[in-house]
Amino acid sequence: MNEMPDGTSPATGAAPRRASLPVDVDGVIIGGASPIVVQSMTNTDTADAAATAGQVAALAEAGSELVRITVNTEEAAREVPRIREILDVRGESVPLVGDFHYNGHTLLTKYPECAQALAKYRINPGNVGFKEKRDVQFATMIEKAIEFGKPVRIGVNWGSLDADLMARLMDENAERPDPKDSQEVLREALVASALESAALATDIGLPANRIILSCKVSNVQDLIAVYGDLAARCGYALHLGLTEAGMGSKGIVASTAALAVLLQQGIGDTIRISLTPEPGGDRTREAIVAQEILQSLGLRSFVPQIVACPGCGRTTSTVFQELAEEIQTYVRDKMPEWSKSFEGVETMQVAVMGCIVNGPGESKHANIGISLPGTGEQPAAPVFVDGEKTVTLRGANIGDEFKAIVDRYVADRYPPREAG
Numbered sequence: 001m002n003e004m005p006d007g008t009s010p011a012t013g014a015a016p017r018r019a020s021l022p023v024d025v026d027g028v029i030i031g032g033a034s035p036i037v038v039q040s041m042t043n044t045d046t047a048d049a050a051a052t053a054g055q056v057a058a059l060a061e062a063g064s065e066l067v068r069i070t071v072n073t074e075e076a077a078r079e080v081p082r083i084r085e086i087l088d089v090r091g092e093s094v095p096l097v098g099d100f101h102y103n104g105h106t107l108l109t110k111y112p113e114c115a116q117a118l119a120k121y122r123i124n125p126g127n128v129g130f131k132e133k134r135d136v137q138f139a140t141m142i143e144k145a146i147e148f149g150k151p152v153r154i155g156v157n158w159g160s161l162d163a164d165l166m167a168r169l170m171d172e173n174a175e176r177p178d179p180k181d182s183q184e185v186l187r188e189a190l191v192a193s194a195l196e197s198a199a200l201a202t203d204i205g206l207p208a209n210r211i212i213l214s215c216k217v218s219n220v221q222d223l224i225a226v227y228g229d230l231a232a233r234c235g236y237a238l239h240l241g242l243t244e245a246g247m248g249s250k251g252i253v254a255s256t257a258a259l260a261v262l263l264q265q266g267i268g269d270t271i272r273i274s275l276t277p278e279p280g281g282d283r284t285r286e287a288i289v290a291q292e293i294l295q296s297l298g299l300r301s302f303v304p305q306i307v308a309c310p311g312c313g314r315t316t317s318t319v320f321q322e323l324a325e326e327i328q329t330y331v332r333d334k335m336p337e338w339s340k341s342f343e344g345v346e347t348m349q350v351a352v353m354g355c356i357v358n359g360p361g362e363s364k365h366a367n368i369g370i371s372l373p374g375t376g377e378q379p380a381a382p383v384f385v386d387g388e389k390t391v392t393l394r395g396a397n398i399g400d401e402f403k404a405i406v407d408r409y410v411a412d413r414y415p416p417r418e419a420g
């Protein structure tokens with residue numbers, strides 16, 4: 001990966017990463033100087049071990065470095081070890097995170113095999129119990145994390161904020177000579193819930209380097225404000241995500257708008273993009289979008305970048321559009337093989353351009369580029385490798401010929417990855 005020691009790229013212009021305590025999640029390090037970690041969550045019934053393991057594997061293959069699963073029933077808790085076993089047999093080592101609400105204290109106590117199989121627990125302090133039961137049940141979950149040596153994400157969500165805490169802060173605000181508006185109090189309650197819960201966890205005995213915090217909301221400006229405050233007030237590793245971001249382009253744009261600002265400020269150690277899948281849609285999209293955000297900001301490199309022009313009246317042919325899609329799919333499909341064999345291939349840039357206006361120039365800037373003919377241009381496609389024109393392609397097999405050039409470039413340009 002093309003990263004600086006602090007986990008950022010030398011070319012981004014982003015603020016230095018905020019210092020945070022590194023947390024080890026079964027070998028995946030969150031925080032400290034480690035690269036920002038991509039994670040996602042299944043939407044299968046965890047009691048269906050085969051389906052859940054299958055989706056976990058698909059998310060991991062798409063780029064998720066941690067995968068969270070719902071643990072909400074006894075049936076689900078019983079199947080967690082089986083899910084881990086299926087993944088291990090398949091050679092998939094991605095850590096599993098257990099998502100607990102309401103009955104986590106019971107499930108972790110009653111099913112120690114589940115508690116052991118999970119790499120990390122996610123606890124929502126607003127959903128661990130009410131009134132006098134809250135602290136007792138929260139303490140039970142923290143004690144289980146200590147017993148099994150597991151880190152914990154204390155994940156506050158404004159849709160399930162601790163009602164007692166909110167009421168307390170509202171009363172305190174009402175007594176101020178210059179009371180804040182209700183939205184400011186809500187943001188303060190989110191941060192207070194996370195910090196007070198973390199303090200309680202450390203009082204119980206959970207080391208600070210096993211704690212990750214998150215404060216999720218579904219409004220972009222609120223998320224930016226909340227995490228700016230949280231980052232300034234603690235040294236814990238932070239998980240970023242816009243909760244209930246939505247479906248399709250709306251969810252992608254909103255998540256990108258929020259996370260890009262925070263990441264540019266050096267805030268955030270791990271991210272998740274909470275997309276609502278289209279009916280029958282692919283869950284892996286959220287992992288791919290997370291990667292694309294980090295790569296677009298220059299914070300990490302995952303797959304070669306495909307540069308393609310948007311098209312205009314000069315590019316009425318759909319050939320370049322079809323080739324751009326074909327090459328993008330080809331490169332992503334080849335990455336599992338390439339990444340095992342070659343060092344640094346994820347930093348490669350490929351340009352697929354549609355006419356002579358910007359085509360040759362963009363192609364020269366890329367590692368490999370092809371400039372397809374636009375309307376009225378000669379039916380020829382010059383190919384540039386590391387800035388030099390090497391060949392001109394013609395005819396119906398341009399796509400296959402260009403993919404062969406990409407394959408040769410990868411084999412020739414990137415050093416073999418050392419075994420192990």
